[in-house]
Amino acid sequence: MELRARGWWLLCAAAALAACARGDPASKSRSCGEVRQIYGAKGFSLSDVPQAEISGEHLRICPQGYTCCTSEMEENLANRSRAELETALLDSGRALQAMLATQLRGFDDHFQRLLNDSERALQEAFPGAFGELYTQSAKAFRDLYTELRRYYRGANLHLEETLAEFWARLLERLFRQLHPQLLLPDEYLDCLGKQAEALRPFGEAPRELRLRATRAFVAARSFVQGLGVASDVVRKVAQVPLGPECSRAVMKLVYCAHCLGVPGARPCPDYCRNVLKGCLANQADLDAEWRNLLDSMVLITDKFWGPSGAESVIGSVHLWLAEAINALQDNKDTLTAKVIQGCGNPKVNPQGPGPEEKRRRGKLALQEKPPTGTLEKLVSEAKTQLRDAQDFWISLPGTLCSEKIAMSAASDDRCWNGMAKGRYLPEVMGDGLANQINNPEVEVDITKPDMTVRQQIMQLKIMTNRLRSAYNGDDVDFQDASDDGSGSGSGGGCPDDVCGRRVNKKSSSSRTTLTHALPGLSEREGQKSSAASCPQPHPSLLLLLLTLVLSAARPRWR
Numbered sequence: 001m002e003l004r005a006r007g008w009w010l011l012c013a014a015a016a017l018a019a020c021a022r023g024d025p026a027s028k029s030r031s032c033g034e035v036r037q038i039y040g041a042k043g044f045s046l047s048d049v050p051q052a053e054i055s056g057e058h059l060r061i062c063p064q065g066y067t068c069c070t071s072e073m074e075e076n077l078a079n080r081s082r083a084e085l086e087t088a089l090l091d092s093g094r095a096l097q098a099m100l101a102t103q104l105r106g107f108d109d110h111f112q113r114l115l116n117d118s119e120r121a122l123q124e125a126f127p128g129a130f131g132e133l134y135t136q137s138a139k140a141f142r143d144l145y146t147e148l149r150r151y152y153r154g155a156n157l158h159l160e161e162t163l164a165e166f167w168a169r170l171l172e173r174l175f176r177q178l179h180p181q182l183l184l185p186d187e188y189l190d191c192l193g194k195q196a197e198a199l200r201p202f203g204e205a206p207r208e209l210r211l212r213a214t215r216a217f218v219a220a221r222s223f224v225q226g227l228g229v230a231s232d233v234v235r236k237v238a239q240v241p242l243g244p245e246c247s248r249a250v251m252k253l254v255y256c257a258h259c260l261g262v263p264g265a266r267p268c269p270d271y272c273r274n275v276l277k278g279c280l281a282n283q284a285d286l287d288a289e290w291r292n293l294l295d296s297m298v299l300i301t302d303k304f305w306g307p308s309g310a311e312s313v314i315g316s317v318h319l320w321l322a323e324a325i326n327a328l329q330d331n332k333d334t335l336t337a338k339v340i341q342g343c344g345n346p347k348v349n350p351q352g353p354g355p356e357e358k359r360r361r362g363k364l365a366l367q368e369k370p371p372t373g374t375l376e377k378l379v380s381e382a383k384t385q386l387r388d389a390q391d392f393w394i395s396l397p398g399t400l401c402s403e404k405i406a407m408s409a410a411s412d413d414r415c416w417n418g419m420a421k422g423r424y425l426p427e428v429m430g431d432g433l434a435n436q437i438n439n440p441e442v443e444v445d446i447t448k449p450d451m452t453v454r455q456q457i458m459q460l461k462i463m464t465n466r467l468r469s470a471y472n473g474d475d476v477d478f479q480d481a482s483d484d485g486s487g488s489g490s491g492g493g494c495p496d497d498v499c500g501r502r503v504n505k506k507s508s509s510s511r512t513t514l515t516h517a518l519p520g521l522s523e524r525e526g527q528k529s530s531a532a533s534c535p536q537p538h539p540s541l542l543l544l545l546l547t548l549v550l551s552a553a554r555p556r557w558r
Contacts (some may be wrong), residue, residue: 032068034263035201039073042080048073053261061248062256069259078251079257082242085250085279089396089406093238096392099385100231105223106378111152111220113313119145122318128362130325137173140166141321148213148317152221158217159214159475167206169322174325175201175339178332183347191343201335204325209320214471216313219303222470226297229463233290233456234392237283239451246279255406257416266408268424269401270413271441276397277429277440282450284431285391289460294386296467301379303471311375322364340427394431 003175036049047071056067059074069077093466122141126134143164171188242250253275257265267275277284304310328335341345401407408415417424418441426440436444469475 002105006285007211007213010139032261035258035261038258038263039077042077043075044076048076056259059259061251062259065260067259068261072257074251077255078247081254082247083249084254085400087243088400089280089540090238091395092399093234096234096389097231099389099471100227100234103378103382103385104231105228107220107224107227107382109242110374110378111224111310111314111415112149115145115148115152115317118315118317122321125318125364126322129322133174133177133329136177137170139315140170140173148217149275152217154221154225159217160210163206163210163213167202168196169366170269170324171196171201171328176326179336179346181349183349188343190348192339194246195342199338201328202223202324203331203333204322205324205327209317209324212308212313212316214311214475215303215308218470218473218475219300220310221313222467223297223300226293226300226463226467229459230290230293230297233286233459237286237456240282240450242279243342245443246275249275249278252418253416253441256418257421260420265414265416265421266407267401269407269409270426270428271415271424272401272407273428274426274441276400276438277431278436278439278444280393281433281436281444281446282453283396284394285433285449285453286457287391287431287462289457289464290393292464293460293467294390296464296471298383298386299466300471301383304375304379326364343427388557 031052032049036046038047040048050068050070053066053068054070055062056062056069057069058071059069060071060080061074062069119142126141144162147157147162149168151159151162171192175189175192176184253267254270257263257267306312413419414424415424429435429439432447433444433449436442437446
């Protein structure tokens with residue numbers, strides 16, 4: 001392949017020399033009027049442009065035939081061609097980022113609206129139905145919704161532990177309210193808490209909410225996080241600078257035809273593709289993991305439906321809470337008898353009201369609201385757009401050649417092949433860094449991959465594994481190894497007397513992994529959690545370790 005490419009350029013050079021020797025009209029000195037127009041339109045001084053063609057021995061990038069370009073012009077046009085390609089790359093990335101950002105806002109707004117509507121329904125219905133049984137414990141309910149929002153937005157919480165802590169604290173509060181005539185010291189409530197799992201004071205509601213909420217919230221959270229990670233990857237990769245060999249090749253592709261007096265000749269299609277495949281070789285290596293991520297995001301939308309789906313569960317948290325309080329009131333006498341049997345007879349509070357003075361206000365029967373169709377529409381649009389974006393990285397060279405570089409419509413004798421007007425014979429290279437070893441247009445060192453791109457490939461792998469775990473209902477927190485430190489920070493060490501005095505479970509603050517925080521997670525939350533976390537190892541070490549772990553223990557997709 002390499003010998004064939006060299007033979008191709010030798011053939012072109014020989015043809016050009018033969019033309020000069022024959023005195024072809026193409027070899028004679030011509031006016032540089034067209035070059036002056038183009039050069040001036042780019043904002044450069046026309047005093048640089050010669051009136052007629054000059055000998056081209058001074059050219060370092062373009063073929064050294066008769067030319068309308070001085071050394072200064074060639075340098076200026078080379079810089080301009082590099083800047084134009086970098087701008088085109090940024091524009092292509094911005095279009096994809098805009099799509100991902102629109103999707104993120106749509107889903108994020110919907111999921112947050114579901115949770116807000118659930119809390120609003122609770123605040124409207126519970127006071128009238130449960131009276132002081134609710135109002136004196138209203139803060140516990142507000143705190144639960146606050147924690148659910150924080151979890152959804154990427155805070156480092158263990159959702160099952162958060163729910164368990166809520167039920168334990170709620171039981172303490174409500175048991176005291178149901179028995180105002182009794183003295184219930186902390187030791188007695190500790191005993192109550194230890195028996196709660198066996199007594200099931202709230203019926204099946206805590207278990208059902210735990211099973212369904214865990215699956216629903218982790219699916220919603222991981223999907224929206226996936227959109228954020230994808231956008232982040234596009235933004236960072238679009239900023240990867242072009243190398244010097246790429247800059248030379250792009251100059252030759254775009255402006256050398258002008259310098260050689262054939263400004264009307266557009267680049268041959270295959271020639272343009274080879275140049276950009278060489279320039280964007282590292283970016284094309286994102287393709288496999290990019291596809292895996294988008295496939296995983298499309299698949300997890302299946303978890304938005306059904307009894308445990310995000311649409312049903314997130315907007316119905318208040319229904320489970322109402323069912324729980326109803327069950328507690330129904331089981332009050334049986335529960336009290338069993339608690340006394342297990343924990344002993346508590347002392348009577350001489351200053352407390354009588355047992356009949358605080359009756360329950362009634363039971364609450366709420367109906368689940370039917371879906372509005374908003375999520376169904378969002379998912380349909382997202383699936384279409386994510387599938388359309390799957391080949392973004394490997395289609396980028398062809399897209400730029402067609403839309404930005406104005407290449408020729410066909411590869412014939414009238415297109416610019418890098419040396420002259422004529423056919424382009426070398427074959428088109430494959431995609432990715434390894435396939436550029438014999439690229440005839442761009443010298444690519446395939447042993448030196450771009451580290452920014454490699455880091456983003458790792459981010460795609462991490463997020464894909466989170467999505468695959470979420471598909472199975474699991475919340476797997478990976479250490480975020482991105483170079484900008486995005487994420488909510490790890491949970492900090494919290495004293496037992498602050499984080500949960502009588503909850504006999506491992507505190508969520510002991511978890512030290514980071515999650516990819518969603519836009520909008522407050523800086524205060526990130527600062528609090530990161531300040532309390534352990535010192536983090538260097539990102540490059542984390543990348544190496546994660547690569548080994550993921551390759552050795554890649555979860556099976558079911």
